[in-house]
Amino acid sequence: MRQLAYLIAAVWLANGLFCKVLMLVPRHAAIVARILGPAHAGWLTRLIGLGEIGMAVWILSGIRPRWCALAQIGLVLTMNTLEAWLAPDLLLWGRANAAFAVLFCLLIYYHTFSGARPATR
Template identity: 80%
Template sequence: MLPYVMHRLFTYLIALVWLANGLLCKLLMLVPRHAAIVARILGPAHAGLLTRLIGLGEIGIGLWVISGIKPRWCAWAQIILVLTMNTLEAVLAPDLLLWGRANALFAVLFCGFIYLHYLRPSRLAAA
């Protein structure tokens, strides 16, 4: 019983990261820094719209995580997206990041958590 509860808890925590960032930070624009990062990377002309579209995508990922559909594909998609986004941000907009280039540490930790939760070899053997 406990492994199942822990698995669900970790799944919801991962989904919460995507849902909160997508809805609160980007779609509702409660953290303007996100739109500034998008403007720096993709240009200011449509930064507001693009930020909201990215937010919708992040909400979609959060829902995918909760759905449990193709969890390995979902995990790899998350890891690739997080590492790609954070690399772009660290190179093109480090001054706009909450912790500067140290954001990369949190990105790697989050990716490691996703990996351990969904992709570690002992988990694959049980699936």
């Protein structure tokens, strides 16, 4: 089950580091600009990316895994709801992104709450 933790952390790390901090996917900054305003979109996008990198570190740390999973699920659902409502034209698959978000949340839920994962800290 540790492989699932690596996979989930890799999603957060890739989106945070490559898409937002390094700005290799400009669409992310455009989404942030649309939702939070264009004046500070660059540094807000990078700040969000740093938060996503922090989430990857938290996942790999194994500290408070249930709180971590709940935070991830809440963030993913909140982010995707806002994006689908305020910037659907900027999403890779439009409103269909929601299906991938739900699948990702189900994977997080399964990994943490299915009983297949040993409890840690």
